[in-house]
Amino acid sequence: MIFTSIVPQNSKPLKPLGVYLAERFTYYAPEQWLEKIADGKITVNGMIANTADYAPAGATITYDAGEFDEPAANLDYTIIYEDEWFLGVDKPGNLLVHRAGRSFRNNLVYQLRYVHTPPFPDIHATHRLDRDTSGVILFAKKTEARVAMGKQFETGTVDKEYLAVVCGVPSQNLKKIDIPIGKDTKSEISYKYCADTDGKDAVTLVEECTPVGQCHALLRLRPLTGRTHQIRVHCAASGYPLVGDKLYTMEEQVYMQWRDNPSAFTGVIDFSRHALHCRSIGFNHPYTNKYCTIESAMPDDMAELIKKLACSA
Secondary structure (H helix, E strand, C coil), rough: CCEEEEECCCCCCCHHHHHHHHCCCCCHHHHHHHHHCCCCEEEEEEEECCCCCCCCCCCCCEEEECCCHHHHHCCCEEEEECCCCCCEEECCCCCCCCCCCCCCEEEEEHCCCCCHCCCCCCCCCCCCCCHHHHHHEEEEEHHHHHHHHHHHHCCCEEEEEEEEEEECCCCCCCCCCEEEEEECCCCCCCEEEECCCCEEECEEEEEEEEEEEEEEEEEEECCCCCCHHHHHHHHHCCCCEEECCCCHHCHHHHHHHHHHHHHHHHHHHHCCCCCCCEEEEEECCCCCCEEEECCCCCCHHHHHHHHHHHHHH
């Protein structure tokens, strides 16, 4: 598989090729890219590169990654909204939005840009959903549209509503979770977050709580801020973690055993993903000046989970 990058014309200062590649393709460190260069897998303007080369402005750099099997993903997404500027997609669980690790093609951005018919070559996500979180995600077709929506997300004027199945049944008095969130610096897992009094402000409103059996509940949530893993951390910190959220329910060593070799894991997995779904996104359309709402129904797997939990009470 060949990957291509064109060095921006305004790229300054001139960077060593290994450094440029590490910044552009973050899955390898500069030293690892130097090994790829030494192996003849990198070209600059069609010529095989060497480890002393730089990345000149405007140059076309290619990397021959060879062929490999990517992690499995659920590519059964649905376009549920489209206009001249935006695309609304109903994303299933087990699908990355952006490329990560070895999922070069099995991610939503790649599928929309290169596989979908017709393709959307200039598409960009305006926000993020975790791999396992299903539901509405908004894409911009043009750079200026992405910038316009980025400002709305930054100022908190985008309305987002989520459905979550949690362990335990919160009190009906739980209406607001106001807990700062920061990186879990005590964790061996680099992408784990936690409740942190020195972290960033994070607020989630609990709009509705419906008991599911005696031991679980379906929550309708509205995050007022957009911190990484916000709903997952807030629910866990409140004592009601998401069903299936392995990162925030398992002991770390157990989680890493599952993460590093899921097929060999012998522990109990109660749900294949964390039970979280973005039900709707509402925003002031920057070009029509009308309020726009994009909605997604609860996915089948979460609906079946609720039935199972209700029957097991």
